[in-house]
Amino acid sequence: MGSMRPHILIIGCGFGGLEAARALSGADVDVTVVDKTNHHLFQPLLYQVATAGLSAPSIAAPIRHLFRRQRNVTTLLGEVVAIDAQGKTATLRDGALLRWDHLIVAAGATHSYFGRDDWAPFAPGLKTLADAFEIRRRVLMAFEAAEREDDPARRAALLQFVVVGAGPTGVELAGTFAEIARHTLPGEFRRIDPRQARVLLVEGGPRVLAAMPESLSERAREQLTALGVEVKLGARVTGIDAEGLDVATSAGSERLLSRCIVWAAGVAASPLGRALAEATGCTLDRAGRVVVEPDLSLKGNPAIQVIGDLAAAQSHAPGKQPRPVPGVSPGAKQMGRCAAANILRRVRGEATQAFRYADYGNLATIGRNSAVVDLGSPAGPLRFSGYFAWLFWLFAHVYFLIGYRNRFVVLLDWAWAYWTYDRGARVVANAGSAQLSEASPASDAQA
């Protein structure tokens, strides 16, 4: 790399990091993108991998393949564990040092068990492909174990699926679990009836999809119920173990037996936020996100920008109060473009600009033929739900999928799944019968 050119290090290649690197295309700078994995993941469809609707390659693109034509980008596989703001270096887990002149930290978020990490083995979250494979394995293995179980009580427990948290991911998972039990699996078992499976969606708050307008939350709850999901609102999880979970409601507390619990309740910023705080003394909010300046840089460290789910950023629209940026992919992408542009301004000696979030609305899918859409439009909010919302959601997501081929294969898979109710990716790589009843590490992954 030409050592005279400014070197920009981007940590993390999610929506924010990818967009930032692309925004630096053609600029007279050297860019290094470092990520823990070799692929950019299309997070909004990860639940489809977890529910065997899509294979992993359909929603994951090799990062270096995405940058093959952008000659000023070098892709490295590695995990950054420490940052030195004075020395301008980042340290990888294996000790290697990466130097930088400007830094963009886009390390994203992970799931949080609110201090109860001991729940993790019994209730995996959904952030990575490995998570998705583990959830897929647990769901499919629960039905397999039920087919072999003679004791009615144990069989019923095996056929009880619990999703904790009714945000977009929780709603998508619960809706799809119900679809699998009611439409995909019936007819394939001889001793059990998969339709007898219970799918519960447990939410501590008063409604599902809290980020949505109340009317759409209500529509979503109705659609979930229609799909066969039992929605428990105002239900706080007080304990999770290998046999099930304890839930507290105003009515009292309840024990739910389940071998397949998915955690979709809490999100926490990447641990790199803490590392950044130690290195720079920057402030973290309660979710561990890094509080940034209006231009997304760190107070006192203008060479460091933080974007995406790791950033506690505000949108600064002229003549309006600053508003927090929601943790959605358009927000991360826009921050990526803004951070890249501000770095180039600094390189040119110009003043940086404040970040302004353009809100194009909010989508969530619930399951087959059902979704809710909330679009801001000049004529005021445009809200709809049901079949057309689902079609809108489907094409919006397929359109934004990285890589033309993926889009095509995903559409194909969905067209097939739609007409046949089949789910083509119901494959578990290592499901020895010995594992049937054991919790196993998320590294037991498959395609």
Added chain:
Amino acid sequence: MGSMRPHILIIGCGFGGLEAARALSGADVDVTVVDKTNHHLFQPLLYQVATAGLSAPSIAAPIRHLFRRQRNVTTLLGEVVAIDAQGKTATLRDGALLRWDHLIVAAGATHSYFGRDDWAPFAPGLKTLADAFEIRRRVLMAFEAAEREDDPARRAALLQFVVVGAGPTGVELAGTFAEIARHTLPGEFRRIDPRQARVLLVEGGPRVLAAMPESLSERAREQLTALGVEVKLGARVTGIDAEGLDVATSAGSERLLSRCIVWAAGVAASPLGRALAEATGCTLDRAGRVVVEPDLSLKGNPAIQVIGDLAAAQSHAPGKQPRPVPGVSPGAKQMGRCAAANILRRVRGEATQAFRYADYGNLATIGRNSAVVDLGSPAGPLRFSGYFAWLFWLFAHVYFLIGYRNRFVVLLDWAWAYWTYDRGARVVANAGSAQLSEASPASDAQA
């Protein structure tokens, strides 16, 4: 299950077990198919999953989905560890007992390190999806590590790939590795040139594809060389460790440094063969395969049939000497049909028939545009190689893929890969940088 009807237990749902169960469709019997995994695997294309050309769901179909319309089949996920020939039961690893009136053992084969199982962690074989994911991970991670390696010698070692054994699988893997290094990855790396990767195919015997006629073996060797594979014939492996392997030739012995070694040299019958020998006193051949009667049953235990790679079976053509059946999928399928038919004959009190293998020829692919085909025809052997052999191989394999959708997706993936040289499944689920240099268990699998 109607307990008056004969109950047929089929152990293993590879080509033999699947075909046997299908041949019992509509018969007045109850069938239970038990397999260690939840999917039937199209073995001939497994190397494409290992080399990131196909995603796992493209070549694996959920077993119970394949039998959803065959009402007399019950599918169970479980691993049979013991068989009681007198009590007519099979024991699963978790202790559960399965009763049977007639038994078909189709447990297949695994790879053998010729008594050197300590080599396994350094040179995985290719039999299961988990194996394929592990090989995919090692190949892709080797290039990633090389991009980060500054020491030229270590870098060269990382870019050296060794396949041991030049049977069909070894030839396919070596040819595809060379294609990846020469056509797929160039342009995506900034510090290394993937074209400098060395792919070695190490074979102890005097030629590649020993099962093929000598002329085709020679053509295959030429095509491998043209693809960039270095073929070492008459080279015996004497040691494998984390750094590389030792090879002995008539010219002396050689040390080959490599972080990515694949074992395609030895096949051994499933351990269930030994369990069967203990239970029935049947004889095993040197590869651990079960010696069967002409009708594929066990001597003295007519209710037990052994088929597929686990059986040392002979083909009995009228007026000809019995000939051993080759370990190929058509052989397994034909044995499956024969065993099912013979069981129905016994149920009806008729005499069983001897197995006769119909040999439709032999195919092997080497890489892009190259394959060898050896067909028996009434007009004598029909042999050809190169582009048309490759097309013939391609369509023959896609045609036999289980499930229409898979065929379509596979053709799509290949059409794409053919024109773009891209390999769509280059995704590694858990490739933490810490793992880059470590051998990791085959259970680290991904899509």
